[in-house]
Amino acid sequence: MPSRRHILRAALALPGLWLARPPAAAQPRTHEVGMVLFSYQPARIEIAAGDSVRWTNSDAIPHSATAAQSDPAGAPLFDTGLFGKGESREVTFPAPGRFAYACRRHPAMTGEVIVR
Amino acid sequence: MLSTRILRRTAMVGLTAIALTAAGPAARADHIKTGGDLRVAVNLLLAEHVHLAAAATGWAMMGMKKQFEAAAGGLDANSVALAGAIGLVYGDGAKEAFLPLWRRHIGFFVDYTTATIRQDAAGRRKAVDELMRYAEDFGAFLNAANPNLPVEAVAALVREHAVTLTAAIDAQANQDWPKAYELQRKAAAHMQMISDALAGAIVKQFPDRFGS
Numbered sequence: 267m268p269s270r271r272h273i274l275r276a277a278l279a280l281p282g283l284w285l286a287r288p289p290a291a292a293q294p295r296t297h298e299v300g301m302v303l304f305s306y307q308p309a310r311i312e313i314a315a316g317d318s319v320r321w322t323n324s325d326a327i328p329h330s331a332t333a334a335q336s337d338p339a340g341a342p343l344f345d346t347g348l349f350g351k352g353e354s355r356e357v358t359f360p361a362p363g364r365f366a367y368a369c370r371r372h373p374a375m376t377g378e379v380i381v382r
Numbered sequence: 383m384l385s386t387r388i389l390r391r392t393a394m395v396g397l398t399a400i401a402l403t404a405a406g407p408a409a410r411a412d413h414i415k416t417g418g419d420l421r422v423a424v425n426l427l428l429a430e431h432v433h434l435a436a437a438a439t440g441w442a443m444m445g446m447k448k449q450f451e452a453a454a455g456g457l458d459a460n461s462v463a464l465a466g467a468i469g470l471v472y473g474d475g476a477k478e479a480f481l482p483l484w485r486r487h488i489g490f491f492v493d494y495t496t497a498t499i500r501q502d503a504a505g506r507r508k509a510v511d512e513l514m515r516y517a518e519d520f521g522a523f524l525n526a527a528n529p530n531l532p533v534e535a536v537a538a539l540v541r542e543h544a545v546t547l548t549a550a551i552d553a554q555a556n557q558d559w560p561k562a563y564e565l566q567r568k569a570a571a572h573m574q575m576i577s578d579a580l581a582g583a584i585v586k587q588f589p590d591r592f593g594s
Contacts (some may be wrong), residue, residue: 301525303472305475326521327519327521371519372519374486
C-alpha cells in the first residue's frame, strides 16, 4: 500500500510530467492548390510530411496532377487522374522529398510539392 | 526532304525568334487604348500567324531548309507577340500559360506537314485528331480567362482554323500553288472571326479599359 508521502510525491510530479511531455505532433493539414487558367496556383508549395494537397480545377477542361517521378514499376509516384471543372482531388505525402508534377493533358502546366 | 526532328525543333523553338520579336509587330500597352486598337492588334497577329505558318509549311514541302527555318522563326516570334498581347490583358501568369499552349497547336500542324511529306495517312489523321482535341483546350483556356467566350464557340472556331489551314497545306503538297494561296487567304480571313470574338469579349470584360 503506497504511503501518503508516495501519493503526495506522485501528485506533485504529475503536472511536471505533463509540462515536460513533448508537444503533441502537429495535426496533418490539407493545402489547397488551384488549377486556374492552365496553371497550378501556387505552382510551388511547401508542406510537412503527413500533410495533404488538394487540387481544385477551375478550368472548363480536365486537368490532373501527375508526378514526374515514377516508382520502380514505372507508374507515377502519384496521379490524381484527369478531373473536371469544380472537382477536387487530394494526395497525402507521408515522407519528405521534392515532387515535381504536371498535367497529363497539358505538359506545360507544371508544379512542385516540397515535403519537409 | 527535311527530317521530322528538324521541322519540329525549328518550328517550336524558332532560333531567330528573339531577334524577330524585337523587330516585328507586337501588341504594346501604349498602342492599345480602345476596343478598336485591340481588335486591330489581334487581327494583325492572327492573320500574320496564318501567313507565316503557311510560309513555313510551303518551304518545308519544297525541302528548302534555310527558308523554312526563317519562316518558322518568324512564326515563333508571332507566337511570342501573341502571348505578349494576352499578358497585356491578363497578366504574366496567363502569358506564360498561353505560350506553350499556342505552340502546341503549331507542333500539330508540323506533324501534319511531316506526315503529308511522308505520305503517312495515319500520321495525318493523328495530327488532325490532336488539333481537334486541342480546340477544346484552347476554348477552355480562353473561357477561363474570359467567361464571355464560351468554350464550345471558341473550340468550333479553332477547329475551323485547323480545317482551313490543313486544306492549304494539302494544296501545297499537291504543288497547286494558286489553290494554296487562295486557301491561305481564306484561312487568314477566318482568323478575323477569332480575333473579332476575342477582342469583343475582352472589351465586354473590361469596358472601363477598352470601352471607348
